[in-house]
Amino acid sequence: MDVQRLELLRELAERGSVTAVALATHRTPSAVSQQLKVLEREAGLPLTKRSGRGLVLTDAGRALAASATDIAVALERATAVWDTFRNRATGDVSLVTFPTAGQMLLPGALQDLAGHDGLAVHCTDMDPELSDFPALTSEYDIVLAHSMRGQHTWGGRGLTSVPLMTEPLDVGLPTGHRLAGRVSLGAGDVVGETWIGVPVGYPFGRILHDIELQTGSRARVTQRFADMRLIESFIMAGLGIALVPRYTSSGDQPGRMVLKPLRGLDAERQIVALMRPDRAERLAVRTVVDALRARAAQVQAEHAAAAG
Amino acid sequence: MDVQRLELLRELAERGSVTAVALATHRTPSAVSQQLKVLEREAGLPLTKRSGRGLVLTDAGRALAASATDIAVALERATAVWDTFRNRATGDVSLVTFPTAGQMLLPGALQDLAGHDGLAVHCTDMDPELSDFPALTSEYDIVLAHSMRGQHTWGGRGLTSVPLMTEPLDVGLPTGHRLAGRVSLGAGDVVGETWIGVPVGYPFGRILHDIELQTGSRARVTQRFADMRLIESFIMAGLGIALVPRYTSSGDQPGRMVLKPLRGLDAERQIVALMRPDRAERLAVRTVVDALRARAAQVQAEHAAAAG
DNA sequence: GTGACTATGTAGTCTGGCTTCATGGATGTA
DNA sequence: TACATCCATGAAGCCAGACTACATAGTCAC
Structure with a gap:
């Protein structure tokens, strides 16, 4: 039960094709295919089955992919532990936002984060209409999404969602x-x-x-x-x-x-940060989300003061 | 953050010496030492420090070892998931008991487990006075321990304890x-x-x-x-x-x-099954513990019937 | 000091995951 | 129907990384 292989299975569950997984993990499709085959042999029963030119997960495959997420969460939590120990949130964090939220929160949040050496936040924007927010979580660590109350609840797809502001x-x-x-x-x-x-x-x-x-x-x-x-x-x-x-x-x-x-x-409308649960555990990611939340609270406070 | 390496650190935390870890994991001390060194380089701060001829964990090392346990738990839970999928508890389970509990529970429990093909339970007994129950959990999957109420609470050391009978x-x-x-x-x-x-x-x-x-x-x-x-x-x-x-x-x-x-x-006196938390997640281990618990309940019921 | 014990460094071996290239099945199109 | 295209996957070879064997250095008990 190798963790790397399980990770590959999880990617397959999310991205749906061996080639996509290979692309995302900087490997050749052949390598991915081979590893999945090994995993299947270890598991003792078929995890995938062919469907047209692609392949889909079996029930067993999906079950295994789900627990792979739990492992990934535990792993990221572990690295967060020693990141905390070093008191340093380092690494790259990628973020995608819809324009209005970005304009409101990002400049301030990034200024607040300027003190963190070694923490690099890479931001992009994307049209909220064109973008399927949950799908973006496989490409970006943090996805700023908005939702009306009672509409989509993003948590459903096994994603972590942190409310930033109303x-x-x-x-x-x-x-x-x-x-x-x-x-x-x-x-x-x-x-x-x-x-x-x-x-x-x-x-x-x-x-x-x-x-x-x-x-x-x-x-x-x-x-x-x-x-x-x-x-x-x-x-x-x-x-x-x-x-x-x-x-x-x-x-x-x-x-x-x-x-x-x-x-x-x-x-x-609710503005939330949407993340894959494992990535949500990274200290660097949590640090950025905290900065966003602080910024959001500040914006709300400023407006309340101006109104009162 | 390789899982194997973290596992080694965890073993070191439990066993206390590189040589002991090497012995337990069928490796040479040199291999263990090298892997720990790599882990330390990755972590970016010292995880161990020398003390006399041996070495002890630093605070950071202990923290990391603790989260290694969480990962191990998630991993074992994952394998339990697909063991459940196959409806098969397979593999070897080792158990150590003190004589009286073994005599009372083991024969019946093993008979109940006879139907499980591929599940091999290896039992040993050990004098309750000589044995440090918690320490035995690194060698055996299941340790049958007894305790008087108010005395040791085994859970303290991060172990899983399942009460079997009073x-x-x-x-x-x-x-x-x-x-x-x-x-x-x-x-x-x-x-x-x-x-x-x-x-x-x-x-x-x-x-x-x-x-x-x-x-x-x-x-x-x-x-x-x-x-x-x-x-x-x-x-x-x-x-x-x-x-x-x-x-x-x-x-x-x-x-x-x-x-x-x-x-x-x-x-x-309380009779409990004591286990390392990751091992407690294994389906095979859980199956054996369940059999023991059922047997214990049966013994109690029989006595209650005889008395009434 | 000597011997037994600890961890660790060095050199060399070998397993295992990767890439490259090639094959075969499925789909859509001329 | 034949062809181009897109998928997954197989075979061969390469290479990093984890191991063993052996040697070294520090620590403790006598």
Whole structure:
């Protein structure tokens, strides 16, 4: 029962093909195939079976791959123990974010982490619509994902998810708007407005849908944009109103735009760090996640102070 | 962070010397030393330091050895998973027992296990006085140990302990004895008798001591024997009375010996299976322990039925 | 000091996982 | 139907890394 081989099986379970595993582990497909064969001989019963030109795991294979994860977790926990002993989080940490969260959290978090010598954080961004968050965890140590309450629960696929912050979604209005004087808005106040929406399939979409459900009337959506800056520019130009995440947007722009909280609606999104459980144990990874969480708390505190 | 190397470190933590580890793992001391050196280079700080002619672990070394145990546990749990998949507990299981428990549990348990092809149980016995039960766990998969309540708690050293049974300690009397008609006996009834004791240091000794404490008078111990058969023969010859474990002894011998329960005293011993946590995870080991536990329950049930 | 014991360094062997190259099955396309 | 393509896998050879055997150095008991 060699750990390396089990690791290969686990990769196969995640990536689905020998070639993909070989690519990811810097080996030739032949090497991977050979090791899997050895593992199968040791196990005493078939772990994979051919399906078309590829191959799929058997039930036994999946079971074994699952326990391989437990081993990987124990292993990473062990290395975390002595990383703690040396008081040093070192190594490379890769991170992928969707643009708004990155803009809000990353600059500050990386500044906070500047003191850690030997800790290198490599960041990328990716369009939230195009990306399957869970799938990204095999390529990146940390995946910043967002989800609406009650929607996907990422934990299901055996992933570790650390909540970073809960961000309310407000209604952005141009300064001169008839509702700009209100403290907060209900569904009935806004359903008749001209809306700037997000592309179909984006998670925010659900809130506008909720507004329609609550009022029984249909919202008029004229434009659909993914980029928040673009949306804000339309709001300020008086072309419509839109849902904007409170911390990520430019916020109240004196003389141009104001943000008003929605009441009576579940208008907030969760921002979480999504990780493979073994990688979540690495001290370096945990250090970065802690920095992100601290940063998120700070952002929330600053906004609370500004509002109060 | 190679698992094999960590395993070596763990063995070193348990056995205390490179030579002992080499012996136990069928390697030369040089090989062990080299691997530990590599591990230390990888870890980046000293894990061992010389002390006299031997060497001892540093704090960091101990910490790392501890997490090596977690890895070993995860590994054994993984192999148990696919052993379960194959529905087969196979392999060798070694067991050491003290004589009385072995006589009571092993024959029945091994008969119950006869159906398991490929499962080989190797048993040995060892004098309970001479043996340091926890230390034996590095040599044997299962160590049958006994303890009085409130005495050693074996779990402390990071070992897994599974309770098998609680065995009451009765007073054995010759049939013609003046107390032979009683249902149960108190400390005052027996303290004046001639006792056949156990060698100094044996756990039972505490109970006679308790009797002395309760009554304030001193018990007269004329002989001290370790072997239960020997003790029984003395009882039956009318040479004294003694504490005998209820299930392990020959029991009531019509016309020769009767057993009377003690009241008002904590007169019982725990019989437990003691194991290294990783070995406790092996399906084969668990199967044997389960058989032992079933057997123990059966023994207790039979006695309860006979008494009722 | 001497002998017995410890750990460890050096040189050489050999196992085991890798790469390269080649084969065979499955799929989609001309 | 034939061909190109993409998969997994087999055979041969290479090479790192873990081992053994032997030698060395430090520590303890007498």
